Amino acid sequence: MGTRSSDETALLIDRHENRSRTAGYNSIPGAAGSAGMLTAARMRRRSTIIVDKRLQLTWENIHVYVDSKDKGCCGGGKDKTTPATTHILRGVSGIAKSGTLLAIMGSSGAGKTTLLNTLTQRNCSQFDIEGAVKVNGQPWNRNISSMSAYIQQNDLFVEILTVREHLIFQASLRMDKHITRDNRMELVEEVINEMGLSKCADTRIGTPGRTTGISGGERKRLAFASELLTNPSLMFCDEPTSGLDSSMTHNVVASLKQLAAKGRTVVCTIHQPPSEVFAMFDQILLLAEGRVAYMGPSQNAVAFFHSAGYDCPKNFNPADFYIYTLAIQPGYEEECKAKVKDICDRYQQSDHCTAINNQLHHADGHMGLGLLENRSGGSPYKASWWQQFVALMWRCSVNAIRQPKIFTARLVQALVISLLVGLVYLQTAYDQKGIQDFNGVLFVMIIQNAMPAINAVVQTFPLELDIFKREHRNGMYRTDVYFICKVLAEMPISIILPLIYTSVVYWMVGLYPGWKQYLIAVGVTVLAANVSTAFGYVISASTSSLQTAVTLANLPLVPLILFGGFFINTKSVPVYFIWLEYISWFKYGNEVMAVNQWRDVTNITCSPSDGACAGTGMDVLRSLNYSEDNVIFDIGAMLGLMMGFLLLAFVLLLIRSYKSKS
Numbered sequence: 001m002g003t004r005s006s007d008e009t010a011l012l013i014d015r016h017e018n019r020s021r022t023a024g025y026n027s028i029p030g031a032a033g034s035a036g037m038l039t040a041a042r043m044r045r046r047s048t049i050i051v052d053k054r055l056q057l058t059w060e061n062i063h064v065y066v067d068s069k070d071k072g073c074c075g076g077g078k079d080k081t082t083p084a085t086t087h088i089l090r091g092v093s094g095i096a097k098s099g100t101l102l103a104i105m106g107s108s109g110a111g112k113t114t115l116l117n118t119l120t121q122r123n124c125s126q127f128d129i130e131g132a133v134k135v136n137g138q139p140w141n142r143n144i145s146s147m148s149a150y151i152q153q154n155d156l157f158v159e160i161l162t163v164r165e166h167l168i169f170q171a172s173l174r175m176d177k178h179i180t181r182d183n184r185m186e187l188v189e190e191v192i193n194e195m196g197l198s199k200c201a202d203t204r205i206g207t208p209g210r211t212t213g214i215s216g217g218e219r220k221r222l223a224f225a226s227e228l229l230t231n232p233s234l235m236f237c238d239e240p241t242s243g244l245d246s247s248m249t250h251n252v253v254a255s256l257k258q259l260a261a262k263g264r265t266v267v268c269t270i271h272q273p274p275s276e277v278f279a280m281f282d283q284i285l286l287l288a289e290g291r292v293a294y295m296g297p298s299q300n301a302v303a304f305f306h307s308a309g310y311d312c313p314k315n316f317n318p319a320d321f322y323i324y325t326l327a328i329q330p331g332y333e334e335e336c337k338a339k340v341k342d343i344c345d346r347y348q349q350s351d352h353c354t355a356i357n358n359q360l361h362h363a364d365g366h367m368g369l370g371l372l373e374n375r376s377g378g379s380p381y382k383a384s385w386w387q388q389f390v391a392l393m394w395r396c397s398v399n400a401i402r403q404p405k406i407f408t409a410r411l412v413q414a415l416v417i418s419l420l421v422g423l424v425y426l427q428t429a430y431d432q433k434g435i436q437d438f439n440g441v442l443f444v445m446i447i448q449n450a451m452p453a454i455n456a457v458v459q460t461f462p463l464e465l466d467i468f469k470r471e472h473r474n475g476m477y478r479t480d481v482y483f484i485c486k487v488l489a490e491m492p493i494s495i496i497l498p499l500i501y502t503s504v505v506y507w508m509v510g511l512y513p514g515w516k517q518y519l520i521a522v523g524v525t526v527l528a529a530n531v532s533t534a535f536g537y538v539i540s541a542s543t544s545s546l547q548t549a550v551t552l553a554n555l556p557l558v559p560l561i562l563f564g565g566f567f568i569n570t571k572s573v574p575v576y577f578i579w580l581e582y583i584s585w586f587k588y589g590n591e592v593m594a595v596n597q598w599r600d601v602t603n604i605t606c607s608p609s610d611g612a613c614a615g616t617g618m619d620v621l622r623s624l625n626y627s628e629d630n631v632i633f634d635i636g637a638m639l640g641l642m643m644g645f646l647l648l649a650f651v652l653l654l655i656r657s658y659k660s661k662s
């Protein structure tokens, strides 16, 4: 991408503004009206994003071990002599300078990802690491983390947002509190230009293979753009071109090259790039069997391999040649390993290696690139609690509003089922047969509002867990803000649907004809639905698997419904199951509904053929072992269960967020 003139940039921004207004993106709280305040003059001030601080990354004599017997255990592999310990990286040293693009290459299993994880200090909990990683001569610290960006192989986006909306969301949470709204918007537009995303700025991101959206290359550039908002000095990209065709690969690497040209240090891993892409790398690091086979300028690698006795054939892609030469071919393991050892040994004695070692020793003198402040403590979040809340509520609402089919389906379900139930129990008579029917419909009302409520949320966290963990780890928002927003966004639906359902059933069936009783019935079904939703969140937060969540959701419901007071009289519950009664919100809801229905019924028809009759509503309540004295306790218990379930779900989510940081 060439650099646009400032006038061109200003023109582009003007176009963005017009389009944005029609697309409605500036309805985002905190973004409202700000795009409209941009002026071409202001845009002329900055046409490119220049990096604030130049950083030089060095790593020296890195050894990485993993305990193969206990891969999940932190700090495993203490005894390096046992065969159970795998030695993944063996004395890897190197340097990445500001303004350069370094590609880490090697065949599969060479150790590229392990090196990148070691350099970024991520996903290393199961590794035992030796050696030093430094930035401008200083050990990695939180301050350096905040100046670096790690673009992982799998892009994670909220598919329903447009490119511009995604960036505005990122800008509102990843930039310092003191940056004004106008400046954030300005930077978003600038980043869109810089990453060549103008064409698709108002296109929904989508999900490949599921919903239409932007292309694979645009997704990758959007991932870069998201990181660019924090103007990182150090950028790491894991396989940025995987799954892309050669033209998109070229495009993406050109973007990386451009980012480096602005003074950043860019390090990426890459698999067999086409030759014209390979030529774009300033430096390459070839890894083989966990050792360095070559590190230096990409154009000097051919000469090094020639000196080692391996000539790259003419018209052959040099990248393919290096990977092929350093690969361990099945069936020829011993020969290949000997060849790799020979090349790595030669590299260690080469001028390239000596030059790097010399630079590493000078790097401790900070290379004139400035000392880094080592700030510790303070909040890891750039945005305030309220800013996080507003941005997340906005995203949750957009998600819900742009997927009206989901709400419509739930509405239709509620209407159809309520009409069906209404017809089955239509205008039930207040006689001895009607008692069972009334009691049945009261229990059905609780259950039928509970089931959809649980099913609606049970997939919430497994579906969003990856994106939540990444954004939380990036310091975008706190777990409590995310959780509260999720709960609040679902709440209106958990109120509206039971309200509609109960309204239809109540009057069709002919439940107690009084507005007070009707409103209480609505309140109880709404409360029961919300306890169910909270219970759904507990299941949802307890697993990362969608299928497990769905299976687990229905498992505890059977006993809870069984001891809900309808199928078995509360006095007949076996003593060892009484505890289930106490946590069954179906039981509490059913008791309040029954008291509400029967308390004021003074006459129930009794014919001689009926035998023993319940003459009043109070008789019915006595036969069910229900008492109106329990109503306050029942409502309190349901509220308590709801709060308890929400708290438990939050704690489970908190544990997941802590685990993701380790």
Ligand SMILES: Nc1ncnc2c1ncn2[C@@H]1O[C@H](COP(=O)(O)OP(=O)(O)OP(=O)(O)O)[C@@H](O)[C@H]1O
Residues within 6 Å of the ligand: 066, 067, 068, 071, 086, 088, 106, 107, 108, 109, 110, 111, 112, 113, 114, 115, 126
């Ligand atoms: N947690 C682990 N436990 C045991 N072995 C591991 C672990 N992580 C990585 N390895 C091994 O270390 C070696 C290097 O893995 P790494 O993922 O870094 O390779 P890579 O070069 O990135 O491969 P690819 O290109 O296929 O992703 C591989 O042999 C791998 O099996």
